[in-house]
Amino acid sequence: MGRTTKATGLDAGRDRYHHGNLREALLDAAADLIARDGVTGFSLNAAARAAGVSTAAPYRHFASREALIGAVVERGWIRFSAELDRVVAQHPDPLARLTALGRAYIDFAVSQPAVFRLFFDERGREPTRDAGLATFATLLDCVAQARASGRLPVELSDVDIAHAAWALVHGLAHLCLDGALTVTNPDVGPEETIAAAMAVLGTSLRAAAG
Amino acid sequence: MGRTTKATGLDAGRDRYHHGNLREALLDAAADLIARDGVTGFSLNAAARAAGVSTAAPYRHFASREALIGAVVERGWIRFSAELDRVVAQHPDPLARLTALGRAYIDFAVSQPAVFRLFFDERGREPTRDAGLATFATLLDCVAQARASGRLPVELSDVDIAHAAWALVHGLAHLCLDGALTVTNPDVGPEETIAAAMAVLGTSLRAAAG
DNA sequence: ACCTGAACACCGTTCAAGT
DNA sequence: ACCTGAACACCGTTCAAGT
Numbered sequence: 001m002g003r004t005t006k007a008t009g010l011d012a013g014r015d016r017y018h019h020g021n022l023r024e025a026l027l028d029a030a031a032d033l034i035a036r037d038g039v040t041g042f043s044l045n046a047a048a049r050a051a052g053v054s055t056a057a058p059y060r061h062f063a064s065r066e067a068l069i070g071a072v073v074e075r076g077w078i079r080f081s082a083e084l085d086r087v088v089a090q091h092p093d094p095l096a097r098l099t100a101l102g103r104a105y106i107d108f109a110v111s112q113p114a115v116f117r118l119f120f121d122e123r124g125r126e127p128t129r130d131a132g133l134a135t136f137a138t139l140l141d142c143v144a145q146a147r148a149s150g151r152l153p154v155e156l157s158d159v160d161i162a163h164a165a166w167a168l169v170h171g172l173a174h175l176c177l178d179g180a181l182t183v184t185n186p187d188v189g190p191e192e193t194i195a196a197a198m199a200v201l202g203t204s205l206r207a208a209a210g
Numbered sequence: 211m212g213r214t215t216k217a218t219g220l221d222a223g224r225d226r227y228h229h230g231n232l233r234e235a236l237l238d239a240a241a242d243l244i245a246r247d248g249v250t251g252f253s254l255n256a257a258a259r260a261a262g263v264s265t266a267a268p269y270r271h272f273a274s275r276e277a278l279i280g281a282v283v284e285r286g287w288i289r290f291s292a293e294l295d296r297v298v299a300q301h302p303d304p305l306a307r308l309t310a311l312g313r314a315y316i317d318f319a320v321s322q323p324a325v326f327r328l329f330f331d332e333r334g335r336e337p338t339r340d341a342g343l344a345t346f347a348t349l350l351d352c353v354a355q356a357r358a359s360g361r362l363p364v365e366l367s368d369v370d371i372a373h374a375a376w377a378l379v380h381g382l383a384h385l386c387l388d389g390a391l392t393v394t395n396p397d398v399g400p401e402e403t404i405a406a407a408m409a410v411l412g413t414s415l416r417a418a419a420g
Numbered sequence: 421a422c423c424t425g426a427a428c429a430c431c432g433t434t435c436a437a438g439t
Numbered sequence: 440a441c442c443t444g445a446a447c448a449c450c451g452t453t454c455a456a457g458t
Contacts, residue, residue: 022441040250045431054443056434061441065432120388129393136394153417156410159395163403164378164410171381172373178330183339184346185369193373200366200374201411207363208417232422255450264424266453271422275451 023061025051031072034114039069069118070127076115077131080108084138094145095202101139102169102198109173116173139166153208161205168201233271235261241282244324249279279328280337286325287341290318294348304355305412311349312379312408319383326383349376363418371415378411 029050034042044065045055062068087104091097109116119128140162146152152161172194175181181190239260244252254275255265272278297314301307319326329338350372356362362371382404385391391400 020441043431044433055432056444057442059433120384120390132390133393153414155413157406160403160406160410163382163391163395164407167381167385167407168374168378168411169381170385171377171379174330174384175377175380180330180342181373183343185373193370196367196370197374197377200370201378201414203365204363204411204414204418208414230422253450254452265451266425267423269452 022051022053022057026058026061026068027071027075030068031075031115034069034072034118035112038114039118042069044068073115073118073121074127076112077119077127080119081131081134083108084135088138088142094142094149095151095206098139098142098146098165099198099202101142102165105169106173106176106194109177113177116177136162136166151209152205153210156205156208165201168198172197232261232263232267236268236271236278237281237285240278241285241325244279244282244328245322248324249328252279254278283325283328283331284337286322287329287337290329291341291344293318294345298348298352304352304359305361305416308349308352308356308375309408309412311352312375315379316383316386316404319387323387326387346372346376361419362415363420366415366418375411378408382407 026047029047030042033046033050042065044058047068048055048058051057058068062071083104084101087100088097091100119132121128140158143152143158143162143165147158152158172181176190176194181193185193236257239257240252243256243260252275254268257278258265258268261267268278272281293314294311297310298307301310329342331338350368353362353368353372353375357368362368382391386400386404391403395403
């Protein structure tokens, strides 16, 4: 008695660990390991070990090490997109929203450096392509609304301004992650350097708008 | 006859390969392999194989795989710095020089993606720190000269403008390498997107200067 | 002084075999 | 259907041994 072929009641969670949610367990383990050690140091064997299964078990759920990493990245995009959506909802004014989006972008990069780096990895994955496009659409929409309120220079197009804003924020995120900003500007914290650099584009754009 | 303990004459190059310039041979092989496959796929064994020595031989010249990669990166910085110096010499006008520096920055990134990515790697290496600082100093000097000619807005500091310009160009370089610009702007080539984004900062800064 | 051979622990991946 | 055990080729690194 006590031994059942199917897990029931209180033990359901524990027993199902080995027949049903290994995929989730591997995803969690991989996310933790990648966050801790970076992608380079990540090993599929270590993820299997953390999930308590054999070294071959992950291949029943993921085609390769790369595929598991891809799944972690996809999950990262979902959370990142949700964060940006929340920022959009909280800021009705397009120019304020633009700044808030930039800060959220950098905040995510700083809080999850390894996943952020994977967002823009050499090998272009499907989810990255689509999610990246959606993110840029959010940005472009924001610029268009600022344009509509007449606060952007007429000689500059929306798409060019959006690319400049994106590149600026993207560059600041990378430079911050790599510690470059604390090297070139050791007197102040990186947050202040970031805010000042973002203000450069903001104030000069507003001034150019007349 | 013909067999000598020391290589002489025409055979000197070939024979010395195995007693003297293995270090150089490994550096060349590593640079080629990293350029071809990226750092992730780079293996010390493959470099040794390419140089025609045993798998243990590299350890007589480099402490680890990381150390060999570091040497490749150091060599990359030297060439990159030389390139930027040439650009500085060719452009006396500070604003024109600023643009040319940005283009040279991105050109290097595109022509040597793997080494460029290593320039700003997680683990802060000595040469990267120093060379990065020197590069930023070149940029800052350029901004200061533009300031002296009264073509920058008084309400923005030199160091903030330099950081904004750096981040913009750095972000464009990364987005271009990752193929993002061709996704968001498929109608035009990435070079045009880059030029337009750089122009956004340039024209709005000039407009703000009055 | 510089390199080889052999060894160690680790890795990604495959596949027959177990339940 | 899902997992294990064992195997393969590869890797980074070490060390005694060769020349």
